[in-house]
Amino acid sequence: MITKKLGALEVGAQGLGCMGMSQAYGVRDNEAESIATIHRALELGVTLLDTANVYADGVNEELVGRAIRESGVNRDDIVLATKFGIVWTDGQMSARGGAAYVKECCEASLRRLGLDHIDLYYQHRVDPDTPVEETWGALAELVEEGKIRYAGISEASAESIRRAHAVHPVTALQSEWSLWTRGIEDEVLPTCRELGIGIVPFSPLGRGFLTGQVTSVQDLPEDDMRRRLPRFAGENFDKNLAIVEALRALAEEKGVTAGQLALAWVQHHGDDVVPIPGTKRRRYLEENVASVEIALNSLSESDLKAIEDAAPASAVAGARYPESLSRAAGK
Template sequence: MAMALRRMKLGSQGLVVSAQGLGCLGMSDAYGLPKPEPDMIKLIHHAISSGALSLMGGARERVQLATKFGVKLVGDQFDICGDPSYVRACCEASLKRLDIDCIDLYYQHRIDPRVPVEVTVGELRKLVEEGKIKFIGLSEASASTIRRAHAVHPISAVQLEWSLWARDVEAEIIPTCRELGIGIVAYGPLGQGFLSSGPQLVGSLLDNDFRKTQPRFQPENLEYNKTVFERVSEMAAKKKCTPSQLALAWVHHQGSDVCPIPGTTKIENLNQNIGALSVKLTVEDMAELESIASADAVKGDRYKSGVPTWKDSETPPLSSWKAE
C-alpha cells in the first residue's frame, strides 16, 4: 500500500483534501481508448486507501469528490456553455450518475464567453444553498474572471495547468488566487506525461489520443523540447528520484495552497507519484529547475488553435445579460 497522504486546506471555505489528488481523465477515451473498468475501480479504491483526493465516486465518506460542467458535445464539436439552466441540468445529471446527494467541489470546466460569469456563478450559489454542491471551483479562468466570480460567491479552487512544462499562469492567475484565498489545483503537473517519459511518449500514443494534435508534441517542437526532459532527468538522478517525482515535487514546493492532480491508470504510477511528496528541494534546486524550464524553454502552444484556455475566458458585463 502506498503511504498515506497529508491533508491540506483548499481555499478558505472549509474544504480539506489530500495534498495530492488523482486525475481521472486518462481513464476515459481522452488518451485513446477507455481503460478496463475493473482495473480503474481497483485503482480508485487504492487511491482512496492511500488518502488521495479521488475525482470519482465510491467509499463516499472517505472522498472529497470533484466533477465539472461546461463542455458539451454538439454533433462532433465541443461547445462551452455557462447558461444557468444548463448548469443546473448538469449538476442534477451528475448527482444521478454518481448516485450521491451532494458534490463536494463543482467546477466550471471552461468559461462561456457569451454568458457573464456572475450569472453562471449565481446559479452555482443557488446549488450551494440547496445543498447540492458544497464548494465552487473554476477551471482555466483568467485573473479578471476569477475576481468577478469570487465577488458573487467565494471560489474555493481554481484548476489550471501548472508544471515545469506550463508556467504562464504564474504572472497573474496564481497571485490573484492567493490574494483572494483561493486554492490552486494543478492539472497536468507532469506535462501531459512528457515529464515522465520524454519524447518517447509520442511513439506510444494511440491515433485518437488528443495529445497527438497538441503543438508541443509535434516533431518540429519535440526535438527542441526534449532538452527540458533530459535536464530534468539528469537532476532527478542526482536527487535519487524519477523525473516525474522531481517535476511533481517542484509543484508541491510552490506552496501549501497547491494540490497537483497527476493522472494515471496504473497503481505503480500512483504509488510513484505519491512518493514525490518525500522529495525535498532546496531554494537552489528550485532555481535550477526554473532555469531549466524558463519561459522560453518549451516550444509550441499548450493546445491547438480553437481550444479555449484562460486566455479566452473573458465574459460580457452582467448588465448585458437578459434572462430567457
C-alpha cells in the same frame, strides 16, 4: 499523507485526475484497474478525486461514482470534484454557463455518479456569452440546496475569478500548471492568493511528457489526443524532449524519477497547491504520491533553481492546444 487547504476545504496534498481512465490517452480496456487505482489512491490518503461531465460524455463520472460506492471508505472522507460548462459541437469546443444549464448539468452528474452531493463543482470554462455572475448565482443556489458543497472555476482569468468570487466564494481554481505551462503565475496565482482561493493544477506532468516515458510520438496509441497537440508535434517534440533529458539528469542525482521531480516542483509552491496528476494504473499512482514526500523533505532553494534552469518556460516549444481547443481554453 499531509493535507492542504483549498479555501475552506481540506484535502490530501495530492489529488487524482480520473479523465484518462475513460478518454484522451489511448485505449481504455481495463476498467477494473482504473477502479483499483482509485481505491489505492484512497488508501494512500488521496482524498480529492477529479472528473467532469464531458469526460467520455459522462462515462468517467459513472466510473468514479461506482469506485467511490464500492470503496468501503466513508463518503465524508472523499472529496469528489466534477465540472460543467464545456460543450462540443462539430469538433469545436465552446462553453455554456446559463443558470438553467448549470442546474441541469448538476442533476445529470448526480445521477451518473450515484451520489447525493458533489463536494467541489467547477465551472469548467467561462462562457463568453453569459455573465459569470449568472453562472455563479446558480452555483450559490446549488450550495443552498445541498447539492454541492463548494464551487470552483477552471482556466479562468483573474478578472473572471474576481467577478465570480464577488457573487459566491470561489474555493478552488483548476488550471494547467507545470514546468512547461506557467501562464497562471503572473496574474491568476496572485489573485487567487489575495482572495484565499486554492490552486488545483491539472496536467502537472505536462500530459505525461515530463515523466520521460514518451520518447517518440509513435509511443502513443493511435487514438491518443496528444498526437494532436502542438507540443508533441515535429520539431517541437524534439526541442521539448531536450528539456526532459535535462530534468532526468537532475532527478538521477537525487535518486528519483523525472516525473517525481516535476511533481515535487509543483507541490513545493505552497500549502494552497494540490496537483491532480492523472493515471489509470496503480504503479504510476504510487510513484506520483511519493513526490509529496520529496517536495517536503528533499528540495532546497538551490534544487528549485536547478529544476527551473533545466526546464525554463522560455524553452518550451509549441502552443498548449490546437486552434480547435484554444478558443475556449480560458477567459
